[in-house]
Amino acid sequence: MNSKIKLEFEKSKSGDKNERYESYQYILKVTDHKVDWVYEVWDQLLEDLTHKDNHQRSRAAQYLANLAISDPEMRIMKDFPKLWEVTKDEKFVTARHSLQSIWKVGIAGTTQKEMVMDYMVARFKNGTDKKNYTLIRNDILQNMRNLYDHFNDMTIKQTALDLIDIVDDKKYKKKYIDIFK
Template identity: 60%
Template sequence: MDPEIKQHFEELEAEVKTVQYEAFQALLQVTKSEVTWAYEVWDELVKGLSSTNNHTRSRCAQLLSQLAISDPEKRILVDFPKLWAVTKDPKFVTARHSLQSIWRVGLAGEEQKEMVMDHLAARFEQCSEEKNGTLIRSDILQSLRYLYEEVKQQEIKERALLLIDFVDDAKYQKKYRAIWK
């Protein structure tokens, strides 16, 4: 692993929050593309999904979601339930950051894309009674939009529009459709 990347991972544990933030932003940037060192940090990131620190859980979920494109062994298929669990974290901000990034797993391949879409669709249908359910639905539709923009597969758009039709409230249907304009 490149020494600079290694340093960024070390700085995630720094006492100074700005150092942590800058390291995290640098890692998010570099993991937007395929990297060769994903498995050097993979197990530690999976372990971090169950950390007692909500910031660690959030960072690990976001980084793991982005590293899915650097996962030729398809480990994400096994580790996905642990990653998905963070999207329902007791700390809403942690859950939301995880949910907003999980679409990136779908960029790793067809199997991963189907898994992500199935999970997002099921959550969309079930979250209406959750606190912040409309916000969760909005995040899910935005995630599907991002995935669609990256892979340009019509089935993603069609599935999102079906989810919008699932909503009874016309006000929210209109709001959700605006995401797909």
Template identity: 60%
Template structure:
């Protein structure tokens, strides 16, 4: 790992929230493409998925989702249940940030994509008892759109449109459909 990336991970522990936030953004930016240091931080991030600090749980989930494309050993397939659990975190903001980034796992390969899509579809159809379930559903449709935008897989679009049709409330059906207007 280069010294700049290492410093960014160290700065996540800073007492200064601005320094933490800048480091967080730099790490996310770095992980937009494949990196060669994924396994240097993988185990620590996996541990932080269950940390008592919800900020660490959220960051760990977002970073692991982004690092999946650099995971040539396919560890994410084994670690996905722990990552998915954070999308149902007791702190809604943590759950939401984790859910909003989970689609990136689908960029790592066909098997990873299938796992993500299956979990998203299952969650959409079973989340009505969750607090803020309409936001959860919106995020799921957005995840499918993000993946579609990267892969141009028409089956993703169809899956999303099928889920939208399952929404009984026309107001939310219309809101979810706006995500697919120009697809």
């Protein structure tokens, strides 16, 4: 890992709000592509998933999701449940930002895609007792759309359409269908 990346990780945790945000944006951009330093930050990011600061939890989740494409040891398969927990964070904004990035784990490979889809399908079906479940469902379907666009895999689209089919509320059903138009 070069010194620029190290510095950006440090700045994303400290400094003023603007500096943190710029570093966050930089790290997300860099990790959109494979990197060879993934395991130099992996354990710290796992630890940060339970950090007392919700911003740290959110950033750690988003970075790990992005880094799944750089994970030849497939550690994400073992560590995914820890990452998934942040999608249920007590701070809704943290949960939502984490959930919105979770699809990136799925582009790391077929096994990862299937795991992410399984988690999302279960959450879609079983999460109606949670606050803001319609937004969560929307994010899950948008994640599926992102995976569908990446892989052009009709089974992903069909799974999403099947989930939309179980929605009773016409207003939300229409909103959800629009994601796949």
